[in-house]
Amino acid sequence: MSLESFIQLSRPAVEHELQELLKAWIPEDCGVLRSMIAYHMGWEGDGSGAEAQGKRVRSLLILLTSAAAGGNWQKSLPAAAAVEYIHNFSLVHDDIQDNSHTRRGRSTVWVKWGIPQAINVGDAMYTLGLLSLSKPRESLSGEIAESSAFILQQACIKLTQGQYLDMSHEKERFIPLGTYWPMVEGKTAALLSACTEIGAVVAGIDARRQANFKKFGYSLGLAFQVVDDWLGIWGNTEKTGKSVGDDLVAGKKTLPILFALSQKKNFAERWSAGPIQAREVERLSGWLIDEGAKSYTEEMADNLTKDALFSLKRAVIDENDYSVALKELAESLLKREN
Amino acid sequence: MSLESFIQLSRPAVEHELQELLKAWIPEDCGVLRSMIAYHMGWEGDGSGAEAQGKRVRSLLILLTSAAAGGNWQKSLPAAAAVEYIHNFSLVHDDIQDNSHTRRGRSTVWVKWGIPQAINVGDAMYTLGLLSLSKPRESLSGEIAESSAFILQQACIKLTQGQYLDMSHEKERFIPLGTYWPMVEGKTAALLSACTEIGAVVAGIDARRQANFKKFGYSLGLAFQVVDDWLGIWGNTEKTGKSVGDDLVAGKKTLPILFALSQKKNFAERWSAGPIQAREVERLSGWLIDEGAKSYTEEMADNLTKDALFSLKRAVIDENDYSVALKELAESLLKREN
Numbered sequence: 181m182s183l184e185s186f187i188q189l190s191r192p193a194v195e196h197e198l199q200e201l202l203k204a205w206i207p208e209d210c211g212v213l214r215s216m217i218a219y220h221m222g223w224e225g226d227g228s229g230a231e232a233q234g235k236r237v238r239s240l241l242i243l244l245t246s247a248a249a250g251g252n253w254q255k256s257l258p259a260a261a262a263v264e265y266i267h268n269f270s271l272v273h274d275d276i277q278d279n280s281h282t283r284r285g286r287s288t289v290w291v292k293w294g295i296p297q298a299i300n301v302g303d304a305m306y307t308l309g310l311l312s313l314s315k316p317r318e319s320l321s322g323e324i325a326e327s328s329a330f331i332l333q334q335a336c337i338k339l340t341q342g343q344y345l346d347m348s349h350e351k352e353r354f355i356p357l358g359t360y361w362p363m364v365e366g367k368t369a370a371l372l373s374a375c376t377e378i379g380a381v382v383a384g385i386d387a388r389r390q391a392n393f394k395k396f397g398y399s400l401g402l403a404f405q406v407v408d409d410w411l412g413i414w415g416n417t418e419k420t421g422k423s424v425g426d427d428l429v430a431g432k433k434t435l436p437i438l439f440a441l442s443q444k445k446n447f448a449e450r451w452s453a454g455p456i457q458a459r460e461v462e463r464l465s466g467w468l469i470d471e472g473a474k475s476y477t478e479e480m481a482d483n484l485t486k487d488a489l490f491s492l493k494r495a496v497i498d499e500n501d502y503s504v505a506l507k508e509l510a511e512s513l514l515k516r517e518n
Numbered sequence: 519m520s521l522e523s524f525i526q527l528s529r530p531a532v533e534h535e536l537q538e539l540l541k542a543w544i545p546e547d548c549g550v551l552r553s554m555i556a557y558h559m560g561w562e563g564d565g566s567g568a569e570a571q572g573k574r575v576r577s578l579l580i581l582l583t584s585a586a587a588g589g590n591w592q593k594s595l596p597a598a599a600a601v602e603y604i605h606n607f608s609l610v611h612d613d614i615q616d617n618s619h620t621r622r623g624r625s626t627v628w629v630k631w632g633i634p635q636a637i638n639v640g641d642a643m644y645t646l647g648l649l650s651l652s653k654p655r656e657s658l659s660g661e662i663a664e665s666s667a668f669i670l671q672q673a674c675i676k677l678t679q680g681q682y683l684d685m686s687h688e689k690e691r692f693i694p695l696g697t698y699w700p701m702v703e704g705k706t707a708a709l710l711s712a713c714t715e716i717g718a719v720v721a722g723i724d725a726r727r728q729a730n731f732k733k734f735g736y737s738l739g740l741a742f743q744v745v746d747d748w749l750g751i752w753g754n755t756e757k758t759g760k761s762v763g764d765d766l767v768a769g770k771k772t773l774p775i776l777f778a779l780s781q782k783k784n785f786a787e788r789w790s791a792g793p794i795q796a797r798e799v800e801r802l803s804g805w806l807i808d809e810g811a812k813s814y815t816e817e818m819a820d821n822l823t824k825d826a827l828f829s830l831k832r833a834v835i836d837e838n839d840y841s842v843a844l845k846e847l848a849e850s851l852l853k854r855e856n
Contacts, residue, residue: 205675209700213682273641277634296615296685299637303611304678306644307671314668326664330652333645337543340642344551347634362547 181501183508186244190253194239197261199223201308216301217308220272220289227286234284238375239264240509245379245393247502249495255319256382258312259328263375265309266332270339270371272302277347306336320382328378335374342366349433353452357442360435361402369401376400380495392495396488396510403484403514409434410477413465416517425461435480436473443471485514519839521846524582528591532577535599537561539646554639555646558610558627565624572622576713577602578847583717583731585840587833593657594720596650597666601713603647604670608677608709610640615685644674658720666716673712680704687771691790695780698773699740707739714738718833730833734826734848741822741852747772748815751803754855763799773818774811781809823852 181189198221206214218224222232239260246256274280275288276298282288290298313329316322345363349355376397380390412427412434427434440447447467450456456464468474488510496503519527536559544552556562560570577598585591612618613626614636620626628636651667654660683701687693714735718728750765750772765772778785785805788794794802806812826848834841 206679210679210682212686213679270641273637277637295633297682299611299615299640300678300681300685302637302641303608303644304675304682306641307674307678310648310671311668311675314664314671316668322661322664326652326660329667330649330654333648333652336645337642337649340638340645341544341548341551343638344548344635344642347638348550 181505183505183512186502186505187240190240190243191236193254193257194236194243194260194264195223195233197257197312198264201261201265201312205308205311206304213301213304216289216293216297217305219292220268220301220305222284225286232284232286236264237509237513238267238371241372241375241397241506242379242382244502244506244509245376245397246382248500248506249380249383249385249389249393250498250500251379251383253502256379258315258317258320258325259332259378259382262309262312262328262332263371263378265305265312266336267371269302269305269309270343272298272305274343277343324382324384327381331374331377331381335370338366338370340366342368342370353431354441355433355438357438360433360438363433364402364405365398368405369398372401372404373397389495389497392491396491396495399484399488399491400510400513403481403488406435406477406481406484407514407516409436410474410481411517413437413468414474425456425458425465428456428461428464429458431455436468436477439476440468440471440473443473445471447471447473481514488514519843521843521850524840524843525578528578528581529574531592531595532574532581532598532602533561533571535595535650536602539599539603539650543646543649544642551639551642554627554631554635555643557630558606558639558643560622563624570622570624574602575847575851576605576709579710579713579735579844580717580720582840582844582847583714583735584720585717586838586844587718587721587723587727587731588836588838589717589721591840594717596655596658596663597670597716597720600647600650600666600670601709601716603643603650604674605709607640607643607647608681610636610643612681615681662720662722665719669712669715669719673708676704676708678704680706680708684771691769692779693771693776695776698771698776701771702740702743703736706743707736710739710742711735727833727835730829734829734833737822737826737829738848738851741819741826744773744815744819744822745852745854747774748812748819749855751775751806752812763794763796763803766794766799766802767796769793774806774815777814778806778809778811781811783809785809785811819852826852 202214202217206217215224219228222228222234242256242260242263243253247253271283272289275283276290276295280288281291289301310329313325313332317325342363342365345359346367349359373394374397377390377394380393409427412432413425413436427437441451447464450464489507492507492510540552540555544555553562557566560566560572580594580598580601581591584594609621610627613621614628614633618626619629627639648667651663651670680701680703683697684705687697711732712735715728715732718731747765750770751763751774765775779789785802788802827845830845830848
């Protein structure tokens with residue numbers, strides 16, 4: 181099965197699962213709270229629809245992992261909904277923390293309803309995610325739900341650590357290259373590896389294969405972030421929708437930038453002198469290339485991609501339709517242009 | 519056993535449980551994140567100590583309920599720590615939402631470290647609470663931990679509903695009396711009834727007695743809030759540490775105020791004309807008395823206190839040292855002067 185056919189097949193079930201949780205746990209008399217959540221999830225309000233909902237990559241990862249491991253993807257829907265709400269709770273809080281005014285082309289929750297309500301919307305979404313795994317279900321054994329919840333909560337505590345490190349470094353102009361990985365582990369890899377581990381747990385495979393699936397998600401998460409960092413400087417602006425060198429002007433601590441800082445050459449000297457102007461982007465991007473930051477980033481992306489695909493190969497014993505689609509998903513995330 | 523002796527006995531174990539969770543889940547390289555949490559919990563920083571830690575009423579309720587129901591209070595320590603972190607996460611977020619600069623005489627987390635970090639501190643504390651019940655423990659069966667987590671998450675979703683209702687009413691000058699109870703249910707009663715229900719679940723008593731313990735916590739929560747509202751207007755200022763009629767000047771939607779508004783007499787007329795000044799407090803407090811708001815509030819507090827103590831009596835079959843201390847705790851919360 182192609183990835184696209186699986187998305188066509190599973191996506192309505194994921195949205196249904198998410199919407200049922202919202203209806204079950206937020207009563208009518210809190211109608212606006214419900215609407216705020218439905219707005220962020222892309223179901224309601226200005227600009228709602230497929231574009232606003234995003235790709236739901238994390239739920240896809242759970243469903244496809246569980247099916248690639250020989251399980252029934254429908255059984256992992258509660259876990260998929262849990263991860264999706266938890267990821268989205270982190271986005272709602274992240275938008276406040278980063279002072280972001282738009283997400284997927286729409287006003288963020290805090291811009292529309294204010295910071296106090298937006299904090300609460302995030303808290304409610306986090307709780308909806310937890311409830312998805314806590315409520316006893318016929319289709320899900322207590323033991324599996326319990327393990328999945330524990331894996332997810334461990335990812336969440338790492339998420340707050342990544343967020344803490346990221347915010348702590350915001351005001352520093354120089355940070356060592358070594359701080360990049362713990363930050364990315366928390367912000368991206370922890371939740372993606374939780375997804376592939378949970379998929380394996382729901383499928384009920386042995387611990388060794390579970391570990392390979394987990395490792396697959398972990399490397400995938402790191403690789404995804406490194407590719408993102410590459411695109412932030414050298415991405416095709418028509419495809420990313422961002423200006424060339426956006427990350428340079430914003431002063432983001434991405435991998436190519438941290439690498440170049442560690443080289444202490446022209447780039448590092450200019451960087452330490454203060455904010456980068458748009459007209460300098462071409463020259464600085466050239467220095468990044470000359471000082472090895474581009475090739476270092478590409479090498480890292482390649483190695484991590486290889487690690488991810490190698491772990492996936494070891495995890496999947498018998499190739500099936502779903503494992504093919506899962507590989508396609510991984511490749512689409514790592515070879516993307518936006 | 520007196521309540522005081524039980525506090526002396528159990529308090530070090532509660533603090534130890536809470537601190538071990540922090541050390542186990544927030545690593546050294548996130549030292550400042552750890553410190554921010556330790557600061558809020560009253561263990562570190564300016565003004566740390568017993569006063570800053572507060573009374574840990576919610577963990578006391580769990581421990582005493584489980585022991586009053588014939589269980590071993592030590593077995594409910596993980597649940598007690600979970601509730602305490604969850605209550606404190608809600609306080610950290612609440613302080614941002616209410617723009618509160620101090621709590622228990624100390625600067626709030628957001629005042630010290632900024633709103634973005636404070637949001638993240640709350641998220642991390644919520645997760646620490648969840649991890650307390652998710653991590654497999656020898657002393658706690660999976661089934662009991664699972665039920666406790668589910669009860670707690672249901673309380674959390676109600677907490678976000680109460681918070682939503684409270685914030686939504688903030689800008690309205692008039693709100694109907696009927697909206698008071700769902701708000702208080704979410705903000706206070708949901709978590710207190712979760713505490714007494716969890717205590718009963720950990721003790722392993724039958725469903726009927728569990729329900730009575732739960733009802734006890736629920737009525738206790740409502741009564742607690744009504745008493746708080748009474749103190750906010752008529753409390754002895756030397757004991758509450760607040761000025762007389764603080765809640766009038768702040769325009770809070772407390773029970774006596776909502777009752778008086780529903781009467782549509784002098785108080786309601788003055789209230790609708792705009793903010794109350796400190797010099798008007800005495801006159802308006804008199805109107806509240808004349809229009810029946812004080813006696814209504816006292817009647818409600820009395821009825822709810824009776825409900826709480828009646829449910830407690832039905833729940834406790836064989837009085838023991840702990841049930842005596844639990845009754846003392848309930849009475850101290852309802853007959854307090856600050």
